[in-house]
Each structure stands twice: as structure tokens, then as C-alpha cells.
Amino acid sequence: MTAVLELDNIHTYYDKSHILKGVSMTVGEGELVALLGRNGAGKTTTMRSVMGLTPPRQGKIKFFGKDMTGASPHRIAGLGVGYVPEGRKIFGHLTVHENLLVVHETPGRWNIDGVYQLFPRLHERRTSKGGRLSGGEQEMLSIARALLLNPKLLILDEPSQGLAPVIVQEVMRTVGRMKDEGISVLLVEQNAFLALQLADRAYVLSEGEIVFSGDAAALRDDKTRMEQLAGVAHAA
Template structure:
């Protein structure tokens, strides 16, 4: 299997605080990989290290076989990486349509029209300001904006956070569809139960180190281990 993302023994700091201590992970072509862990385990810092927002001081990040350690986030995005950060980071003062226009649309199957077909609710709310959307609508908008890059790798940081159960199910169905269309997905998720239903493989972080690396189904079947390593959020 060709590797889309390879993170090798990275050490990342915030100031003097040593957050990631030798984290390694891989995402293969067409794979959906879950990154789990309790709050403060280092999941978001791992994503920021991959995206060049908080570059690691040691170790390497490779995308599509190319070493991108220390490369700017804009350069990494231009290589075909879509990133939906925790908290969504949409523009509250812009309309839904304007938020989508801000994204740099690239050649491929995903256009504003296809995003509207994926999320009809966004089409209905296209003239509404981003700040007036519900949490679920904001998540759809953030995912839609990332898809306009026509990414080969999509990184999602806590997409279910703060959403009603019925909306969580809709968002997760969308994530599953991304995988079915051949997009590699790295899913950072607090809801371990849901994430493991979708994932091929899983990593669990604990205090900035990898505590589990293996098949998602294996971890999902071992409830006691899953609770010990990552905490268990049961399906709604």
C-alpha cells in the first residue's frame, strides 16, 4: 500500500512544554485511520504538526513520499491536504456561499455545486451568515470548504464535538463517503466508539506517546482496553 502520510518519531513543543514525545503514525492510500485519546493526550498537536502550524522540533513528516517537515500550512494544503480544525474556524461574518468562495477551488470532482448536493442544508442556508449557523451546519460548511481543495488526504479534528446525536450520525456518514470515494482520511475523534466503526486502523495517544497502534476492529472489540486507553463514548 502506498503511504499518503508518514509521521516519524516527532517531538513537538509549545514553548518549553514537551507535548509530543516520539509520535509515529501512517495513513495509506484510501485508508481511514482514527487517532484517539483522552483530552490533552496530544491529538490536536499531532494534527497541527502535520499541517505545519506547530512544526515538530525533531522527527519527520512525509506527505506523498515528500518530506514536508517545517513546510508552511499553505504549501501543505496545496499538495492536496484538506484540514477541518477543531472548532471549525469558519468566517462568521461571511455568508455560507462566501465562505465556500474563500476556499481555493481546485480541479476535480468537488465544486461548490457538488458540496451543495452533499449538504442540501447548506444550499438552503447559502445566504445566511456563518455565525448564525448551528454547530452541525458549521461542521458541514467546514467539511465542504475542505473538499473544494479536492484533497487526496482529509484531516478532521473532532468533527462530532458539540453536535446533536442525529447530526453526528450525518457527519459520520459523510466521513464514510469520503473514504468510499478514495480519499484518505485521518480522523481525530473523542467519540471512540463511532470512530472505530469507520476506521481501518487506529492509534491511541496517551500523554504525547502512542499507546496503541493496530486494527480498529481489534480495539473496538476490547471494550476494557478501549476504556483504559481512550475513554469510551457510546454511540448515541
């Protein structure tokens, strides 16, 4: 399988604090890979390293076989990488439609009309300011903006965070659809059981190190391991 993302022995620091300690992982073409772990495990730091926001001091990061270690977020996005950050990071003073217009559309399957069809609620609220949207609507808007890049790789950092269960299910269905359309997905989630329902493979981070790498379904079905590694109880 062709790798669209490769992390090789990544070490990332915040000042003198050593956060990531030799993280290695891959996302293959057309795969949905889940990155799991408790709060403070290093998941968001991994995403910031991948996207060039907090470059690693050691190790290599490759996109589509090309070494992009230390590259700017703009250059990484230009390769065909869509990023939905933790906390959504939409423009609260702009309308929904203006938030979408900010993105420089890349030719492909997804355009503004397409994301309005995917998220009818956004079309209904297209003249509303981003800051007045609910958490779920903001998450939809953040995903919609990333899709306008027509990414080959979509990275989502905690998309279910703070959302009502019914909205979480809708967001996760959207993530599954991205995979079905052939987009490679890296899904960073604290809700391990939901993520593992969608994922092909999974990694678990603990204190900045990978402590599990393997088949997502096998991890999901192993109640004891789920509780030990991902810090969750097995859902019904």
C-alpha cells in the same frame, strides 16, 4: 500500501512544554485511520504539527513520500491535503456561499454545486452569515470548504465535538463516503466508538505518546481495552 502521510518520531513543544514525545504513525492510500485519546492527550497538537501550524522540533513528516517537515500550511494544502480544524474556524461575518468562494477550487470531483448536493442544508442557508449557523451546519461548511480542494488526504479534528447525536451520525456518514470515494482520511476523535466503526486502523495517544497501534475493529470489540486506552465505555 503507499503511504500518503508518515510521521516519524515527532517531538513538538509549546515553549518549554514537551507535548508530543516521539509520535510515529502512517496513513495509507485509501485508508481511514482514527487517532484517539482523552482530552489533553496530544491529538490536536499532532494535527497542528502535521499541518505546519506548530512545527515539530524533532522528527520528520512526509506527505506522499516527500519530506515536508516545517513546511507552511499553504504548501501542505497545495499538495492535496484538506484540513477541517477543531472548532470549525469558518468566517462568521461571511455568508455560507461567500465562505465557499474564499476557497481556491482545485479541479476534480468536488465543486460548489457538488458540496451543496452533499449538504442540502448549506444550500438552504447559503445567504445566512456563518456566525448564525448551528454547530452542525458550521461543521458541514468546514468540511465542504476542505472538499473544494479535492484533497487526496482529508484530516478532520474532532468533527463530532459539541454536536447533537443525529447530526453526529450525519457527519460520520459523510466521512465514510469520503473514504468510499477513495480519499485517504485521518479522523481525530474523542468519540472512539463512532470513529472505530468507520476506521481501518487506529492509534491511541496518551500524554503525547502512542500507546496503541492496530486494527480498528479489534480495538472496538475489546471492551476492556477501549475503556483503558480511549477512556470510553463500549456503546451498544
